[in-house]
Amino acid sequence: MSAHAAWSPLEPARERSRGRLHIYFGAAPGVGKTYTMLSDARVRRARGADVVIGLVETHGFADTEALRQGFESLLPKKIVRHDRTSDELDIDAALARRPGLVLIDDLAHRNPEGARHLQRWQDIEEIIEHGIDVCTTMNVQDLESLKETVHEFTKMRFPQTVPDSVFEQADDITLVDLPANQLLERVSEGKAFLAQSEHNPADVFQEEAVASLRELALQRTVDHLERRRLARNRGQGNGGRWQVSKKVLVCIGPEPVAEKLIRAGKRLASFLQAEWLVAYGETIRAQHLPDQQRERVIEYLNLAQELGAETLTLSGYAMDRRIIELARRKNVGRVVLERPAGSVWQRWRRSSTIRALGRAAPDLDVFLIAAEHSSLAQETSGTYARPAPAASTLATVGTRQWEAYLWSVGITAGATLVSTTVFRHPEPTNHFIVYLLGVLFVASRFGFWPSAIAAILSVLASDYLLIPPYFSFAVARPQDVVTLGVFLLAALAASRLTANLRLQSESAKQREQRVRFLYEFTRALAGARTVEEVASIAVRHISNELQWQCSLLSVNSKGQVTLGDTLVDGAKQAFDLHVAQWVFDNRQPAGWGTGTMGERRDLYLPISGSAQRFGVLALRPSTLRVVLLPEQRRLIDTVSSQISQTMERIHLARQAHTATVLAETETLRNSLLSAIAHDFRTPLASIVAASSTLLQGKGRLSEDQARELTLTIFEEGQRMAKLANNTLEMARLEAGAVRLHREWYPLDEIVGAVISRMEDRLEDHVVETHLPAGVPMAQVDVVMIVQVLENLIDNAIKYTPAGTRIEVGAEEQPGQIRFWVSDEGPGLADGEERKIFEKFYRGPGQEAQSGVGLGLTICRIIVEAHGGQILARNRATGGVEFSFTVPSTEAPPQFHPEE
């Protein structure tokens, strides 16, 4: 893939310097943005810049085409959609080519389905993220926040838009301007082209409209410059002049006016140079909105994000208090709200928030925006529409509603039957109690409206059947009218309360479920010690609780996303590694419900910590729609951030552990060095002393004395040689350079090789060998095993008095061969059985005799390398027995007698 794939996942992500974004900005198509961009690019290239054309549309204009000649161009990516082939920007080609600067026309372009991103500005964003500069073009009409304004001027709607944040983050803006009359001239000559628009340019550009668009473009350019200047001042710490504006808070609900509120908030925030927030008030009722409406809320929040707002959701009761709290917490100075409209009652009810704000926070400025009666919001929301959700949503709701009303009729009929048969006395109050019961039942099961219907039906039924004159809707006695009225009011009030209770309990139940899931998930993750455990916990919880197919994809050392072993059945085919790789590289989510590869039916979320990237969480929801619901969205975000945090924790713990091990190794090495230095110095001192006496004391030393000194030199030399050998052997073994050359050897040959090699050292001891009959064999590295036996026998010689017996033996045991060396020495002190195999361990009071305690450690390493075990124990009859095993996993080779 491209160069960025080479990153190691374990090293902190290097600070990639972002490329620069340069926008050629114009009031309208045809002002010559592409032309200017190409001319500038020529100049840049002449100065040595590495310029490549990513995608430039010349629309056949000869002068532009001429400018384009001579540039290196990337081949466009062909995307076929409904028999139409379109040339699109090839992001991967751009990333692989890695030029200094890439020219890409039309920032506002909307990609066809099948492209990586929904919109071209996302493509460009990705390229810039990889440190490549981009020059691009756009018109003022494409700015998201100006959509409505442009519509007012031109009466046209342009489907493609660019979020204001992209425009505002541009490093350079070049305004390409043309006086209105000249532009109109160009338009009439056919030199203006409206991309992806069915509008005829000539229709769009009336002189007045063009003038207004120019003004807008100039204004936006000036705004941009001003913002840059302020940012620079701030960057220089010139804080005195920089006043932090209080933030703007836009409160929206699920109603279509939200979009208008958001745009207004954006304009206000831009004007004030302030940061802004959009808060969605999710009341209990809102959690039970039809799914379609809830999806629209997500679109509103996405729109707000694209316009640069911070978005959040407020939920629960007492929305007024929540808003004020939020305003205080986030340093909000201005609040944008919907102007209450509708009936007098609705206006009064809806203005409660405004009244509360006035009472509790008189310092907040409140802006009220009126809803429009046009279907504007409905129409425009289509621009942000994600892939259409299953159409069955409404139908299911419809069926349920219809059933509910049927129930209310049934219950009322039942109540009538009960009251007429049970109560003889035609006393209405008794009957009303039965009816009320029915109404409450309907309210608790099906909500307010069905129960209201039940209430009305109950009134009608009782009037008809129970109130004289019977079998007529007429009412004879005036007090009955009052009774009926009071019953109706009471029933409706009770319905409302019950229905609210039901909603509350239901949403509480749902919330409880989510909380429980998160609680259990978090608790399980807290216990995870390895990355593999995290993956299996995540997969288990998500697939069990949410019934989603899920996998935590890990990354290999080359930074490539791979399928882990933690996949649930069938998931191997389910996820696309290329998408996952993209998500990993760019740390952006992709798939269903996101702006990248949104037509996919699965979802990929990056799992990364503050500096590290760990992998990708791949999800395939059982029903796609649920992903878009705000609560689910939050749940998924929480889950992925929990996983990220756990991964980071594990990663940090591992780092800490590595550091500790390193420190320990360092300490060990130091103590080894000092021990070795000491052990080398001691015999050296004797040698130097003895040899110098020999050199200087000639004539004064007796022959015996001279011989004594020479013997000292010889013995000390031997000791040093042994020490040097052990140290080297140790280093070799510890370095992991042990390569076993295992071959089959008869046991007697192994033991014989050791003993014949040690014959002279064993002179003072009685040696006994114990070997089984026959020719049993062991598969060993004979040089190493001989060394183990030699070290053990040496040890026995060293620690036992002359004349005692040393026994050496080997025997076959099930699945292994056991060797042993035993002596008749003083034996081991309590607790020494293990310690003696540790580095530098020496028997008490024997410091002077041995070298660094490496011999037995070497034995342990060799035996363990063979897959065996080494043990020391005191024998019941006195002395120590050292034994070690070598597993025999294969049968020894069969031997065929000769010839």
Added chain:
Amino acid sequence: MTNPNSAILIIEDDPQIRRVLSTSLKAYGYEVHSADSGRLGLKLAAKHQPDLIILDLGLPDIDGLNLIRNLRSNPTQEILVLSARGTEDVKVRALDLGADDYLTKPFGLFELLARVRVALRRAGQDGKPEESVVLQSAGVTIDLTHRKVTREGEEIHLTPIEFRLIATLVRHGGKILTHEQLLTEVWGQGKEKNTQYLRIYLGGLRKKLEPNPARPKLLLTVAGVGYRLALDGST
């Protein structure tokens, strides 16, 4: 037994060891030449035609194994290799290339002298093994001419391969033979890798010839390298 006038060439780059070796060997009456590099060693070997060359494998200018190959052009010269411990494979390669014996550093003088004596005795035979020799060691008598082996005066029956095996060891007079050398000589070319066979036959021989096979006195194993025959007085 040994000719005191035998010439020995020491090729060793370390001046201390060279000094010790030449002093000691001169003290025992040998004619000693020494070279501090492989190149000079080759020159001196050609010039003085020594009976024995003591060669250090870690020379600065020529790889020790290559040097053996070059020196081997004269088959009558014995080569005694000095090597460090723990490098069994290098020893095997040196022996396979034609070195006659090796000595692991550090070593004592008596050890060196013993090896030198054995080597010079072999050199005295001019490389021609005496088929008529009757070898006696560790209570075993091996008569190659009459193909007869006796232990404590009692004749031992050997299979043909067993006999070829012990005869090969006898002919090389106490020299270490690598597995490969033994296999080639006993079984012929192409069988060099069947060390398994070798071990089994040797085990069989030990059982017939040694009173305690676990403490061999005659057929000695040099772990990781090969086998040699213990000659009386040179174990």
